[in-house]
Amino acid sequence: MDGVKALFFDVFGTVVDWRTSVAREARVLLEPRGYSLDWLAFADAWRAEYQPGMEEVRSGRLPFARLDVIHRRMLDRIVPKFDLGKLDETTLRNLNLAWHRLDAWPDSTRGLHRLREKYFIAPVSNGNIALMVDLARRNDFRWDTILGAEIAGDYKPKPRVYLAAAEALALEPGQCMMVAAHSDDLAAAASNGLRTAHVARPNEHGPGKGEPGPTVPVDVAASSFEDLADRIV
Amino acid sequence: MDGVKALFFDVFGTVVDWRTSVAREARVLLEPRGYSLDWLAFADAWRAEYQPGMEEVRSGRLPFARLDVIHRRMLDRIVPKFDLGKLDETTLRNLNLAWHRLDAWPDSTRGLHRLREKYFIAPVSNGNIALMVDLARRNDFRWDTILGAEIAGDYKPKPRVYLAAAEALALEPGQCMMVAAHSDDLAAAASNGLRTAHVARPNEHGPGKGEPGPTVPVDVAASSFEDLADRIV
Numbered sequence: 001m002d003g004v005k006a007l008f009f010d011v012f013g014t015v016v017d018w019r020t021s022v023a024r025e026a027r028v029l030l031e032p033r034g035y036s037l038d039w040l041a042f043a044d045a046w047r048a049e050y051q052p053g054m055e056e057v058r059s060g061r062l063p064f065a066r067l068d069v070i071h072r073r074m075l076d077r078i079v080p081k082f083d084l085g086k087l088d089e090t091t092l093r094n095l096n097l098a099w100h101r102l103d104a105w106p107d108s109t110r111g112l113h114r115l116r117e118k119y120f121i122a123p124v125s126n127g128n129i130a131l132m133v134d135l136a137r138r139n140d141f142r143w144d145t146i147l148g149a150e151i152a153g154d155y156k157p158k159p160r161v162y163l164a165a166a167e168a169l170a171l172e173p174g175q176c177m178m179v180a181a182h183s184d185d186l187a188a189a190a191s192n193g194l195r196t197a198h199v200a201r202p203n204e205h206g207p208g209k210g211e212p213g214p215t216v217p218v219d220v221a222a223s224s225f226e227d228l229a230d231r232i233v
Numbered sequence: 234m235d236g237v238k239a240l241f242f243d244v245f246g247t248v249v250d251w252r253t254s255v256a257r258e259a260r261v262l263l264e265p266r267g268y269s270l271d272w273l274a275f276a277d278a279w280r281a282e283y284q285p286g287m288e289e290v291r292s293g294r295l296p297f298a299r300l301d302v303i304h305r306r307m308l309d310r311i312v313p314k315f316d317l318g319k320l321d322e323t324t325l326r327n328l329n330l331a332w333h334r335l336d337a338w339p340d341s342t343r344g345l346h347r348l349r350e351k352y353f354i355a356p357v358s359n360g361n362i363a364l365m366v367d368l369a370r371r372n373d374f375r376w377d378t379i380l381g382a383e384i385a386g387d388y389k390p391k392p393r394v395y396l397a398a399a400e401a402l403a404l405e406p407g408q409c410m411m412v413a414a415h416s417d418d419l420a421a422a423a424s425n426g427l428r429t430a431h432v433a434r435p436n437e438h439g440p441g442k443g444e445p446g447p448t449v450p451v452d453v454a455a456s457s458f459e460d461l462a463d464r465i466v
Contacts, residue, residue, distance in 0.1 A: 068403065120366060130403035133353060133377045144366045145379040150401065168383065170301065170363035 001177070001219075001232045004195055006169050007115055008124035008147065008162070010180035013204045015112075015123070015225075016102040016135060019043050025098035029091065030084075037082055044205065045081060049074035054126060054155040064153045066128035072096045099127070100134035105201065109140050111225020118233045122147045124165045124178065126155050157188030166194070179228065183215040195219045197228055234410070234452075234465045237428055239402050240348055241357035241380065241395070243413035246437045248345075248356070248458075249335040249368060252276050258331035262324065263317075270315055277438065278314060282307035287359060287388040297386045299361035305329045332360070333367035338434065342373050344458020351466045355380045357398045357411065359388050390421030399427070412461065416448040428452045430461055 012018045023039035030037065053070040056062040075096055079085055087095070115121055121142075123132050126149045136143055145168070149155050152164040166176045173193030180186050181201035190196050197220040204210035214221050222228035245251045256272035263270065286303040289295040308329055312318055320328070348354055354375075356365050359382045369376055378401070382388050385397040399409045406426030413419050414434035423429050430453040437443035447454050455461035 066403075128403075129378055129401040133402065136377065142375065143378070144369065145362055145376070151384070168362040169366065170299075170361075 001195070003175055004119065004177050004232075005171055005175045006120040006122065006166075006177070007197075008122055008165055008176055008178045008189075008194070009112075010156075010178070010182060010185050011123050011125035011127055011132065011135065012102075013201055013210070014179065014181040014199060015108045015141070016104050016139070017204075018047065018099070018102050019205060021102040022046060022098050025101050026095060029095055029098070030087075033087075033091070035084070040206070042078075042082055045078045046071075046074055049077050058155050058158055066150060067099075067126055067131060068096065068128055071099055100131050101138065102135055104139040104141070105225075107224040107226045111229050112141055114229035114233055115225070116142060116144075119177075120144045120169060122165065122169070124148045124156075124161065126161075156185060159188070159192045162189050162192045162194055177219065181211055183211060186214065186218055187216045190216070190218075197222060197232070199223075199225060199228060234428070236408055237352065237410050237465075238404055238408045239353040239355065239399075239410070240430075241355055241398055241409055241411045241422075241427070242345075243389075243411070243415060243418050244356050244358035244360055244365065244368065245335075246434055246443070247412065247414040247432060248341045248374070249337050249372070250437075251280065251332070251335050252438060254335040255279060255331050258334050259328060262328055262331075263320075266320075266324070268317070273439070275311075275315055278311045279304075279307055282310050291388050291391055299383060300332075300359055300364060301329065301361055304332055333364050334371065335368055337372040337374070338458075340457040340459045344462050345374055347462035347466055348458070349375060349377075352410075353377045353402060355398065355402070357381045357389075357394065359394075389418060392421070392425045395422050395425045395427055410452065414444055416444060419447065419451055420449045423449070423451075430455060430465070432456075432458060432461060 009015055022043035026042050027039045053074045057064050112121060122145055123143060124147050128150045129146050132146045147165040147168055149161055152161040154160045166173045177195035177197055178186055178189035179197045179199060181199050186196040186198060196218040198214035198218045199222050200212050202210040202212040220231055222231060242248055255276035259275055260272045286307045290297050345354060355378055356376060357380050361383045362379050365379045380398040380401055382394055385394040387393045399406045410428035410430055411419055411422035412430045412432060414432050419429040419431060429451040431447035431451045432455050433445050435443045435445040453464055
């Protein structure tokens with residue numbers, strides 16, 4: 001890892017388990033109000049609107065908006081499917097903040113603390129700053145700062161997001177390593193000159209539904225954040 | 234402090250002692266090269282170019298550039314005065330990074346840790362992100378994220394800097410409190426709707442040369458970060 005000074009982290013799916021967390025948060029909020037959904041299917045359906053929601057910004061059809069805003073648009077699109085049309089605005093807003101209450105994968109926090117001993121660490125996520133701050137507080141992530149979409153004014157995998165992150169730390173792209181559980185994110189990072197590390201999250205979308213390993217060339221392939229720390233700290 | 238969720242910190246002079254730190258760093262770098270300056274006068278002269286350097290951006294005469302770039306312009310302006318014209322480029326670049334190696338006032342780190350127990354904490358400084366990251370690592374500041382000029386694309390006391398910081402945390406200005414040792418910074422923050430806390434740094438520019446108290450109305454006037462924590466945590 002000669003010359004690497006900073007590690008940039010994808011967050012949803014890589015650092016935190018969005019699926020079971022969103023399912024739990026939706027249940028906690030809606031079950032007392034008499035709703036009985038397939039909570040994991042609800043989480044999956046919400047997340048399925050993610051790429052289409054961001055593509056409206058990446059393509060220029062809509063101006064940049066923070067992910068909190070995109071999450072709400074995504075939610076509004078699935079409200080009819082889950083018969084949630086009678087929820088009041090306050091409840092919908094609170095439900096939208098489920099994404100601020102995600103739990104880390106079991107190895108993330110300890111792994112990040114170890115990685116921080118040698119590298120600057122920062123999220124380079126499509127999540128907005130307030131959301132990242134809440135996840136950090138909840139899970140004891142000690143980021144050096146929060147980078148990513150809101151700094152860049154665009155969404156991954158647009159080049160600007162990776163390059164703006166490197167520039168913010170006054171580093172060359174080759175001094176930065178993108179860490180993600182998603183090969184498409186790593187491919188985009190590599191094409192912009194960053195180093196890459198894949199971390200396997202084989203159950204991100206449910207048991208056996210995640211990337212057990214990279215499908216593109218990477219500098220490091222790790223089974224967890226602890227494993228990544230074993231390899232590069 | 235009803236409703237205040239986040240504390241925003243001025244850094245140079247408020248959190249860190251730039252004057253004796255820059256003097257020390259300049260001496261460490263230049264004395265072995267045979268230079269014998271009045272090191273404190275050198276630090277003062279460099280800092281004296283600060284407002285003019287930023288005003289070129291605030292006024293629109295020059296496009297936004299990170300403070301590292303402004304610091305270098307400021308340095309180049311005082312090179313003749315201190316007869317440093319023969320320094321090589323590598324040494325000048327290293328000297329410019331003296332601002333990344335500033336030490337905290339004795340109460341800052343402990344006070345910030347206590348304030349963080351109740352509030353989000355972030356620098357809202359004119360310093361750039363890389364500079365703030367280095368100061369945080371050096372002094373164990375545990376910021377939730379780094380806000381300020383580089384996020385806003387302009388320099389304090391322009392309104393955009395305060396407002397962009399609040400927006401990044403998804404807060405209203407009135408939910409944010411600016412903490413500074415400089416009454417002009419606090420007056421600007423207040424005029425944009427933020428709450429304000431003054432921290433006395435009576436020796437910022439040398440013994441007895443600093444603000445012993447606010448010269449404008451503030452919500453809290455404290456003698457140190459520990460005193461501020463005693464009052465609002």
